[in-house]
Amino acid sequence: MTLQTLSESRAHGGIQRVCSHVSAATGTEMTFSVFLPPAAQNALSLPAVIYLSGLTCTHANVTEKGEFRAACAELGLIFIAPDTSPRGEAVPDDPAAAYDFGLGAGFYVDATMAPYATNYRMWSYVADELPQLLAASLPLDLARMGIMGHSMGGHGALTLGLTYPERFRSISAFAPIVAPSQVPWGQKALSGYLGEDRTAWRAHDAVALVESGARSGEILIDQGSADAFLAEQLRPELFKAACDQAGQPLTLRMQAGYDHSYYFISTFMADHLAWHARRLAT
Numbered sequence: 001m002t003l004q005t006l007s008e009s010r011a012h013g014g015i016q017r018v019c020s021h022v023s024a025a026t027g028t029e030m031t032f033s034v035f036l037p038p039a040a041q042n043a044l045s046l047p048a049v050i051y052l053s054g055l056t057c058t059h060a061n062v063t064e065k066g067e068f069r070a071a072c073a074e075l076g077l078i079f080i081a082p083d084t085s086p087r088g089e090a091v092p093d094d095p096a097a098a099y100d101f102g103l104g105a106g107f108y109v110d111a112t113m114a115p116y117a118t119n120y121r122m123w124s125y126v127a128d129e130l131p132q133l134l135a136a137s138l139p140l141d142l143a144r145m146g147i148m149g150h151s152m153g154g155h156g157a158l159t160l161g162l163t164y165p166e167r168f169r170s171i172s173a174f175a176p177i178v179a180p181s182q183v184p185w186g187q188k189a190l191s192g193y194l195g196e197d198r199t200a201w202r203a204h205d206a207v208a209l210v211e212s213g214a215r216s217g218e219i220l221i222d223q224g225s226a227d228a229f230l231a232e233q234l235r236p237e238l239f240k241a242a243c244d245q246a247g248q249p250l251t252l253r254m255q256a257g258y259d260h261s262y263y264f265i266s267t268f269m270a271d272h273l274a275w276h277a278r279r280l281a282t
Contacts, residue, residue, distance in 0.1 A: 003137060006031070012073035013038035018059065021133065025125040026086035027118060033063040034134065039076040045141035047280035048078035048134075049170075049273065050126060052153030055185070056104045058083050062150075065262035071270040075277040078140055082130055084152070086119040094192075100185050101192055107180070108156030109204050111193035120193060123204075127160055127167065146170035146276040150265055151229075154221070155180055158206035158239075162214040170279035172220040172272045174265050175227055178239035179207040185233050210242040218249035220275050222268045224258030 006018045014037040023030040040046060051062050059081045062068070072079045085091075085106030092115040094102035111120035126147075135142050147168040149157035154176025161171035180186020181201045190201045202208040223236050230236075236252055243250040258264040 003133070011035070012069045014040065014069065014073050016063070016069065018063070023086070023125060023129060025121045025129045028086040028088045028091060030083055030086065030125065030130075031059055032080060032082040032130065033059045034081075034138070035069055035072055035079040036138065037073045037076050037078065040078065040139055043076070043139050045139050045144075046076055046078050047144035047146070047277065048080060048131075048140045049146040049148055049276050049280075050080045050082070050131070050157075050168075052108060052126065052147070052149030052156040053081065053084050054149070054151030054153050055084070056099050057153075058104070061262065062265070065266060066269055067266040068269050068273060071273040075273055077273060077277055077280075078138065079273075080130065080134065082122075082126060085122060091119045092116055101188055105152065105189065107152060107186075107189040107193060107204070108160065109190070109193050112200070113193055113195050116193055122156070123160070126156065127164060131167075142167075144169065144280040146172075146280055148172040148174075148272055148276065149176065150174040151234075151260065152177055152185070154178075155186070155204075155206065158219070159204050159209060161219075162206060162209045162216050163203070165216045169217065170276045171216055172275055173222075174268070174272075175223050175229070175234055175260055176206070176221060176236070176239075177234060179205060179235050181205045181208060182238065183233045183235060207238050207242045210239070210246050210248050213246075215246075215248055217279060218251060219243070220272060221250065221252045222264075222272070223252065223254055224260065224264045225254050225256050226258060227260045227264075229260055
């Protein structure tokens with residue numbers, strides 16, 4: 001798989017790139033961004049964090065608004081931001097062109113339902129293909145990777161991290177969808193991509209995973225108290241209850257007055273990156 005560099009800029013002594021490649025997982029061209037801290041100029045291997053974005057987003061949202069580069073430069077972290085779904089003229093979208101399904105809303109699953117099963121394979125793309133691709137050309141230590149995300153991407157970070165604790169040694173999230181089986185966004189996405197058999201949904205529901213025995217190290221979640229989606233779509237109290245019952249370590253911080261936007265994310269981004277760096281240090 002050949003990587004094409006679409007843009008490259010200096011930032012905080014490091015390099016911010018936007019790249020594309022043809023994905024074997026999705027069968028489409030995929031675009032992502034990667035920030036290489038100054039330490040990448042000489043280091044043989046560095047820890048990395050994958051950031052998964054939310055509904056309607058691409059790689060560009062966090063790249064332009066996430067304010068992660070200064071912290072990554074100081075901490076020596078590689079920061080990787082993939083797209084949220086496959087794209088292209090032949091890729092099926094929501095028939096009603098809704099924002100919460102189809103393009104921009106891949107929900108980080110491998111779809112099994114037609115017509116989405118061919119391209120909507122973001123689970124395999126994030127878990128396997130993208131890290132392996134980057135490790136072949138960058139000083140990325142596959143044994144020191146963390147995963148984080150926002151909203152739909154927080155859902156992806158929690159489910160991928162809990163499923164593959166040996167691959168993702170640290171997990172954090174901003175305003176994640178923790179129980180997609182129990183909320184409208186998730187019910188629409190999981191039924192559309194995986195079908196109506198709810199037993200298949202459990203592998204992509206963080207609450208269900210913890211209830212079924214999945215474990216990781218301590219998880220960090222920040223949630224704004226003024227988030228318009230808090231009560232109907234996010235439900236962090238469900239994840240806290242499941243973690244408390246199972247003994248899964250969790251730090252859930254309710255941030256007074258913050259909403260669902262990148263103003264919220266950028267405020268606490270450095271805290272999250274420091275959290276990951278401590279856990280990926282050795």
